[in-house]
Amino acid sequence: MFPEYDVIVVGAGHAGCEAAHAAAKMGAKVLLCTMNMNTIAQMSCNPAMGGVAKGQIVREIDALGGKSGIISDKSMIQFRMLNRSKGPAMWSPRSQNDRMRFAEEWRLALEETPNVDFWQEMVSGLTVKDKRVIGVRTGIGIEIKSKTVVLTNGTFLNGIIHIGEKQFGGGRTGEAAAKGITEQLVGLGFEAGRMKTGTPPRVDGRSLDYTKMEIQHGDENPEKFSYSDDTEPLKEQKPCWITYTNKDVHEALETGFDRSPMFNGRIQGLGPRYCPSIEDKINRFAERERHQIFVEPEGWNTVEIYVNGFSTSLPEDVQYKAIRKITGFENAKMFRPGYAIEYDFFPPTQLKLSLETQLVENLFFAGQINGTTGYEEAASQGLIAGINAARRVKEESPFLLKRSDAYIGVLIDDLINKGTEEPYRMFTSRAEFRLLLRQDNADLRLTQLGHQIGLADDKRLEKMLDKKNDTARLINDLKQKRLSPETINEGLEEFDTATVKEKITVEKLLKRPQLGLEKIMELDHDLKDYLSKFNKESREQAEIQIKYESYILKEQQMVEKLNNMEDFKIPLTFDYLKIPALSAEGKQKLNKIRPETLGQASRISGVSPADLSILTVYLGR
Missing domain, CATH: 2.40.30.260 (Elongation Factor Tu (Ef-tu); domain 3)
Structure with a gap:
């Protein structure tokens, strides 16, 4: 009845939709399994996308070639850029959305994606052979074969809804809970836990x-x-x-x-x-x-x-x-x-950075099953899991984002190395390189990577390169362009900033906190005519890069130091238990998480600086 698929995605929420779209766009044959075709991409909680740090994630998904940004734009009823009064590292886009149109746009997008098939039924278990997943089993006993499986079950795994003293099974109001998967995974050796979330009237x-x-x-x-x-x-x-x-x-x-x-x-x-x-x-x-x-x-x-x-x-x-x-x-x-809803999750320390599980080969987890909360966090994990499932089928190396690459990299790194005992939500404070990971430059950071793996198309890449080149040319010109005191002093007084006695470059004026490019444009008509040739995005990018140049340079130097540790690979077969000088907790945590690099090992909770020094010596040998 069914062909063998490259990727089966279980669950059609935000994580499942991104996983199915990404894998199919990269050439994999995908089956998306959902309990209800009418609730694909349902906004189960608030009808909004983005927000502080979350808006950066949506922009990153879009820059890589994912769909959440486009779907949000098509279903938007209001847009606000939050934190405009703060520095650009804090600016965060947020939209109110039409709930029904959001779900409809996602379904239409998936139906228009070649290589995506659908099956409406509960998946009750996995088919596993020799610690490798080879398909799924449905509630009515159908077995469907697949090279990889991505679980994005959301709040459905043994979900229980609470309203006062009443409680009943359900993954969402009006929808049944999913049974069987948790019990099977625990039987395979996975650790499971319970979390709760809620929604208003x-x-x-x-x-x-x-x-x-x-x-x-x-x-x-x-x-x-x-x-x-x-x-x-x-x-x-x-x-x-x-x-x-x-x-x-x-x-x-x-x-x-x-x-x-x-x-x-x-x-x-x-x-x-x-x-x-x-x-x-x-x-x-x-x-x-x-x-x-x-x-x-x-x-x-x-x-x-x-x-x-x-x-x-x-x-x-x-x-x-x-x-x-x-x-x-x-x-x-x-x-x-x-109502409140309780559901099963699996501590994410049981995963690799690719979101593949350590215990079962070719099985990936994404979204609330990993202990996160929020549409954006789920969608970003779905994207990465879908990419890596498709790459696994092609026997290609995993696609990994570092903490210095994206908020998505911070999210996954936090989950794998620190785990979470409460629903994990992204904040700007979690990203140590947040000035580099701004919402305005996600395309400059990630579109080339998305193009290399076959997700972002040629048109996307060309648009990004145009922006990059225009920004570089504009920055260079603003460093050369000099304005005379006679032209600008009257305006400088109006903007409550010091006048000048000799010609000054636009770059130096931009370093002043009272001035932005829009204000400086008003000081000189020739400059305004010149800048009007560039689009808003390139002007904004040039202004941010000039104004925060020293801070950006400092963060880039920190990234270089971190990357030296990230490049220091640890063999997967490395035996931590044979290093007597390591602390007992260090041995336990390193053996459980199996870090892939020294940088990853340094961020594991319970691994001390002394453990890291000892590990470095042993690896050096």
């Missing part, structure tokens, strides 16, 4: 009083995620709103604490620290009189509203009573209550 937007809330518009000149010409910036945007909880809301919520599954011990899994439920917030921060609530439309043509900041698993009657005490929500009608 959805309400009828027609029942809200927006006049009592603060309106939140998108950017005046919205950008987009994708570097390609396949999408256009929004010409029209839909607003969001902000409101707040209050003392009455908190008191109403507290009446249900005795029935809360989070407080009475029924939920065993750890939830995301940085996205707590509303009951957790008012319990942990009892001194706070109010908490912010973001009122987010679910799409262009729906009245459904996502109540961001009000994630909860309290009984539905308590949720209803409390939500109607929020300013503007006095007459709110609920579409469905919020």
